[in-house]
Amino acid sequence: xxxxxxxxxxxxxxxxxxxxxxxxxxxxxxxxxxxxxxxxxxxxxxxxxxxxxxxxxxxxxxxxxxxxxxxxxxxxxxxxxxxxxxxxxxxxxxxxxxxxxxxxxxxxxxxxxxxxxxxxxxxxxxxxxxxxxxxxxxxxxxxxxxxxxxxxxxxxxxxxxxxxxxxxxxxxxxxxxxxxxxxxxxxxxxxxxxxxxxxxxxxxxxxxxxxxxxxxxxxxxxxxxxxxxxxxxxxxxxxxxxxxxxxxxxxxxxxxxxxxxxxxxxxxxxxxxxxxxxxxxxxxxxxxxxxxxxxxxxxxxxxxxxxxxxxxxxxxxxxxxxxxxxxxxxxxxxxxxxxxxxxxxxxxxxxxxxxxxxxxxxxxxxxxxxxxxxxxxxxxxxxxxxxxxxxxxxxxxxxxxxxxxxxxxxxxxxxxxxxxxxxxxxxxxxxxxxxxxxxxxxxxxxxxxxxxxxxxxxxxxxxxxxxxxxxxxxxxxxxxxxxxxxxxx
RNA sequence: GGCGGCGUAGCCAAGCGGCUAAGGCACUGGUCUGCAAAACCAUGAUUCAGCGGUUCAAAUCCGCUCGCCGCCUCCA
Numbered sequence: 251x252x253x254x255x256x257x258x259x260x261x262x263x264x265x266x267x268x269x270x271x272x273x274x275x276x277x278x279x280x281x282x283x284x285x286x287x288x289x290x291x292x293x294x295x296x297x298x299x300x301x302x303x304x305x306x307x308x309x310x311x312x313x314x315x316x317x318x319x320x321x322x323x324x325x326x327x328x329x330x331x332x333x334x335x336x337x338x339x340x341x342x343x344x345x346x347x348x349x350x351x352x353x354x355x356x357x358x359x360x361x362x363x364x365x366x367x368x369x370x371x372x373x374x375x376x377x378x379x380x381x382x383x384x385x386x387x388x389x390x391x392x393x394x395x396x397x398x399x400x401x402x403x404x405x406x407x408x409x410x411x412x413x414x415x416x417x418x419x420x421x422x423x424x425x426x427x428x429x430x431x432x433x434x435x436x437x438x439x440x441x442x443x444x445x446x447x448x449x450x451x452x453x454x455x456x457x458x459x460x461x462x463x464x465x466x467x468x469x470x471x472x473x474x475x476x477x478x479x480x481x482x483x484x485x486x487x488x489x490x491x492x493x494x495x496x497x498x499x500x501x502x503x504x505x506x507x508x509x510x511x512x513x514x515x516x517x518x519x520x521x522x523x524x525x526x527x528x529x530x531x532x533x534x535x536x537x538x539x540x541x542x543x544x545x546x547x548x549x550x551x552x553x554x555x556x557x558x559x560x561x562x563x564x565x566x567x568x569x570x571x572x573x574x575x576x577x578x579x580x581x582x583x584x585x586x587x588x589x590x591x592x593x594x595x596x597x598x599x600x601x602x603x604x605x606x607x608x609x610x611x612x613x614x615x616x617x618x619x620x621x622x623x624x625x626x627x628x629x630x631x632x633x634x635x636x637x638x639x640x641x642x643x644x645x646x647x648x649x650x651x652x653x654x655x656x657x658x659x660x661x662x663x664x665x666x667x668x669x670x671x672x673x674x675x676x677x678x679x680x681x682x683x684x685x686x687x688x689x690x691x692x693x694x695x696x697x698x699x700x701x702x703x704x705x706x707x708x709x710x711x712x713x714x715x716x717x718x719x720x721x722x723x724x725x726x727x728x729x730x731x732x733x734x735x736x737x738x739x
Numbered sequence: 740g741g742c743g744g745c746g747u748a749g750c751c752a753a754g755c756g757g758c759u760a761a762g763g764c765a766c767u768g769g770u771c772u773g774c775a776a777a778a779c780c781a782u783g784a785u786u787c788a789g790c791g792g793u794u795c796a797a798a799u800c801c802g803c804u805c806g807c808c809g810c811c812u813c814c815a
Contacts, residue, residue, distance in 0.1 A: 477815030621762035
């Protein structure tokens with residue numbers, strides 16, 4: 251089954267056909283490094299992490315490039331505020347970025363080039379554009395001439411007339427057309443600068459991606475990705491630069507993911523309604539954030555709320571509890587016991603991986619893929635419930651296989667990566683830490699309650715249970731005795 | 740104003756021309772239990788924002804209306 255991807259350029263879902271069969275070349279716009287990353291950055295990193303993992307799961311080689319923008323206006327401004335150099339500031343937040351990414355379990359891309367380490371490549375590319383009369387130096391700057399590229403606007407579906415009619419563009423006397431954008435900026439005194447044929451300066455934002463993708467992936471590559479807010483102007487301009495300079499198609503497919511919103515508004519620094527990744531990880535397990543982010547398809551907006559995170563946690567727990575239950579089964583199965591799994595159950599479990607793939611093939615539909623995991627869990631729980639003490643060999647193996655497949659598929663979304671028993675135990679411990687009662691006390695109270703139960707002193711028994719419940723401890727009486735868990739708040 | 744997207748049960752979310760409209764969370768009833776909890780089973784949209792149209796057949800395609808969001812300025 252081919253993978254179908256929604257291509258921003260054509261506004262259609264298209265089959266992914268790598269230029270080099272079995273080898274997919276992907277470039278993603280990474281962060282501008284001047285502050286801690288927020289959940290929106292997490293969504294971007296996680297979405298492409300999932301895409302890369304899935305493509306590799308299918309057997310492809312994936313070359314994944316994600317850049318760091320480590321020089322730009324915001325970095326210069328922030329460094330000045332903090333009385334430090336742009337280099338120190340950028341590197342500091344690159345380190346912080348890795349702290350977050352490692353906690354989230356994001357795999358490192360194949361290569362992570364920095365803009366400042368590719369100045370020569372950018373200067374060369376700008377030179378190519380000037381040679382072709384597609385760019386012009388002016389007052390120490392160099393500008394791209396949008397009129398020189400007849401297809402300008404094809405990615406974002408705009409045309410020059412409409413944009414100029416909307417005119418929210420600041421007037422700049424160096425430009426011959428107000429829509430022209432800067433490739434090289436003359437540096438002001440005190441700003442970081444590099445030598446160039448047009449005098450000391452620094453690169454414009456868009457040129458770095460054109461230069462670095464050309465260096466590492468070639469003039470035409472398979473997929474370019476980023477957030478929807480990058481479609482215009484960033485990706486439109488990249489495309490104009492690259493196709494202008496190389497006279498070849500830049501990218502076959504453009505993938506743009508949706509935003510994280512809060513109360514249905516885009517999370518952004520200017521609105522001040524953003525939450526950093528570490529804010530979230532202070533309160534939730536990284537996989538809860540992953541589960542939440544993958545609970546909708548990557549192109550749709552995703553509204554953050556505490557309630558949504560609680561839902562995500564409940565869902566993730568359900569998956570872990572099922573896996574833990576299977577792993578708790580002892581291997582003393584028998585060949586003589588009758589099986590409890592029906593044909594429908596076996597079919598449902600047996601088809602899980604195919605159905606999961608079908609969902610993922612359809613533009614990485616993780617929401618549907620999660621649904622398929624849950625359908626399987628439902629069947630597994632049903633079998634587990636009916637299982638006798640000495641289960642049939644067939645049932646035992648069916649469940650073990652199902653749990654293994656479940657973990658394998660969940661891993662594409664970075665879920666179920668921990669040992670299930672450990673995950674649940676750690677969670678219990680973490681929740682217990684927030685409550686003023688020790689494990690020993692709980693065990694002692696359960697002992698007392700069980701004595702009361704033996705004596706049929708239900709009043710005393712219920713009193714103990716209710717008191718524990720008030721403190722957030724839930725008791726569950728089962729055939730193997732009383733178990734307890736910390737209640738979800 | 741230009742361009743793009745969205746509107747499916749209490750909430751979240753799949754489905755993108757044709758089997759009973761996935762799944763999660765919450766709720767309710769049942770099994771279990773001394774009573775609970777957990778787990779399991781069952782139940783919920785005659786209907787997919789509204790109105791028209793195309794079709795043997797539409798949540799799915801087309802048009803219009805209403806509502807929400809995003810881009811057009813740095814932004815994942």
